[in-house]
Amino acid sequence: MTNSSGQRVGFIGLGDIGLPMAMRLHEQGHDLTVWARNPERSRPFSEAGAHVAGSAAELADKCDVVCLCLTPTTSVEEVVFGAAGVTSATAAPRLVVDHSTISPEATRSFAERLLDLTGTSWLDAPVSGGPAGARGGTLAVMAGGTESDFALALPVLQSLGRTVTRVGELGMGQVAKACNQVVGFIIHAAIAEGLGCAAGAGVPPAAMAEVMAGGLADSSALAEYRRATAAGEPGGITGVIGAYMDLARDHVRPEYAGKLDIFFKDAAIAKQIASSSGLELPLFGQVEAMARRLNYQ
Numbered sequence: 170m171t172n173s174s175g176q177r178v179g180f181i182g183l184g185d186i187g188l189p190m191a192m193r194l195h196e197q198g199h200d201l202t203v204w205a206r207n208p209e210r211s212r213p214f215s216e217a218g219a220h221v222a223g224s225a226a227e228l229a230d231k232c233d234v235v236c237l238c239l240t241p242t243t244s245v246e247e248v249v250f251g252a253a254g255v256t257s258a259t260a261a262p263r264l265v266v267d268h269s270t271i272s273p274e275a276t277r278s279f280a281e282r283l284l285d286l287t288g289t290s291w292l293d294a295p296v297s298g299g300p301a302g303a304r305g306g307t308l309a310v311m312a313g314g315t316e317s318d319f320a321l322a323l324p325v326l327q328s329l330g331r332t333v334t335r336v337g338e339l340g341m342g343q344v345a346k347a348c349n350q351v352v353g354f355i356i357h358a359a360i361a362e363g364l365g366c367a368a369g370a371g372v373p374p375a376a377m378a379e380v381m382a383g384g385l386a387d388s389s390a391l392a393e394y395r396r397a398t399a400a401g402e403p404g405g406i407t408g409v410i411g412a413y414m415d416l417a418r419d420h421v422r423p424e425y426a427g428k429l430d431i432f433f434k435d436a437a438i439a440k441q442i443a444s445s446s447g448l449e450l451p452l453f454g455q456v457e458a459m460a461r462r463l464n465y466q
Contacts, residue, residue: 174199174324174325176199176200176233176234176321176324176325177200177202177231177232177233177234178194178199178200178201178202178232178233178234178235178236178325179201179202179203179204179222179228179229179231179232179234179235179236179262180194180201180202180203180204180235180236180238181203181204181205181225181228181235181236181237181238181239181248182205182236182237182238182239182244182248182268182269183203183205183207183210183211183214183238184210184238184239184240185300186238186268186296186299186300186303187238187239187268187303188210188213188303189300189303189304190236190238190268190296190303190308190329191203191214191219191236191238192213192214192217192304193303193304193305193306193328193329194236194325194328194329195214195217195218195219197306197328199324199325199328200220201214201219201220202219202220202221202222202228202231202232203219203220203221203222203228204221204222204223204224204225204227204228224253225248225249225253225254225255225257226253226254226255226257226258226259227253227258228255229255229257229258229260229261229262230258230259230260232262233262233263233264234262234263234264234265234266234321234322234325235255235262235264235265235266236265236266236267236268236325237249237265237266237267237268237269238268238269239269240269240270240431240434241271241434242269242271242272242275244269245267245269245271245275245279246275246279249265249279249283250279250282250283250286255283255287255289256283256286256287258287261287261288261289262289263289263290263321264289264290264291264292264318264321264322265283265289265290265291265292266292266294266322266325266326267279267291267292267293267294267295268294268295268296269295270295270343270346270347270350270434270435270438271293271343271438272343272438272441273293273313273339273340273341273343273344273442274340276291276293276313276339276340276342276343277339277340279291280293280339290314290315290318291314291318291339292312292313292314292318292319292322292339292342293312293313293314293339293340293341293342293343294310294311294312294313294314294322294326294342295310295311295342295343295345295346296308296309296310296311296329296330296346297309297311297346297349297350297353298330299393299405301393302330302331303329306328306329306330306331307330307331308329308330308331308332309330309331309332309334309349310326310329310330310332310333310334311334311336311342311345311346311349312326312333312334312335312336312342313335313336313337313338313339313340313341313342313343313344313345314335314338314339314342315338315339316335319335343438344442347435347438347439347442348439348442350435350436350438350439351439351450351453353390354432354435354436354453354456354457354460355452355453355456356388356390356391357390357406357409357410357413357456358413358455358456358459360378360388360390360391360394360410361409361410361411361412361413361414361417362413362414362417363377363381363386364377364378364410364414365413365414365417365418368414374398374414375395375398375399378391378394378395378398379395382395390406393405393406394406394407394410408422408424412425412463413459416459416462416463421462421463422463425463425464426463426464426465427464427465428464429460429463429464432460432464433457433460433464436453436457436460439453440453
């Protein structure tokens with residue numbers, strides 16, 4: 170497939186989700202340049218014929234739109250404003266599209282700094298759907314920024330997502346992502362509780378998950394659980410749901426100790442957003458307590 174937008178697209182952040190997102194853009198015909206702090210992450214792109222830059226600044230010199238997918242917030246700041254970062258480019262890009270999950274406040278602060286330094290605009294466009302959604306171009310993309318910046322980024326976003334929505338001005342994409350995470354984390358725990366209850370009464374979890382297909386209790390998370398279970402994948406969603414099920418029997422799986430930093434990063438953002446509106450998140454609080462048992466055994 171050949172993309173006809175004519176844009177030169179850069180992608181920085183080739184992690185578990187960023188790598189398949191960037192490869193999707195290459196496969197969809199975008200004129201793609203990538204850069205990763207770990208050069209080994211760039212190798213599949215050089216082998217596939219995409220451009221590989223030697224630094225974030227070199228990438229920004231070559232691109233109209235620069236996409237980021239990084240963790241944590243400090244990495245976003247370093248890549249954009251640090252030595253050999255985006256702001257060090259000789260020719261500033263037109264737009265930075267941030268797919269990272271950071272706070273709305275950090276987003277607005279970074280956007281203001283970038284505009285002042287280079288004249289480059291910022292669009293926050295976090296995604297949901299995991300590596301499978303990234304590979305298949307079926308992510309949910311939630312964007313915050315001006316209508317004109319959203320329109321500029323749209324050819325890129327439509328290559329990545331099945332659902333691409335501008336939800337408001339700068340930072341609103343991050344608000345939407347945080348609220349999405351609240352629902353997603355609660356759903357994982359709810360699935361575990363239902364499947365665990367069934368298992369205790371003699372219905373195997375895999376059978377119960379099949380029974381629920383197409384009903385009101387079904388979800389994309391449960392569909393992914395069914396797929397991963399059938400494929401025999403021990404980690405990912407099957408691992409998390411299994412770990413929650415074990416917690417109900419007072420068994421704590423050791424493999425999650427110290428491994429849930431991203432959960433707590435996202436939880437902190439969501440709680441701050443809720444607090445600023447005078448709201449509580451009681452169900453999410455219970456799920457966070459479960460995650461703390463797994464993380465700090």
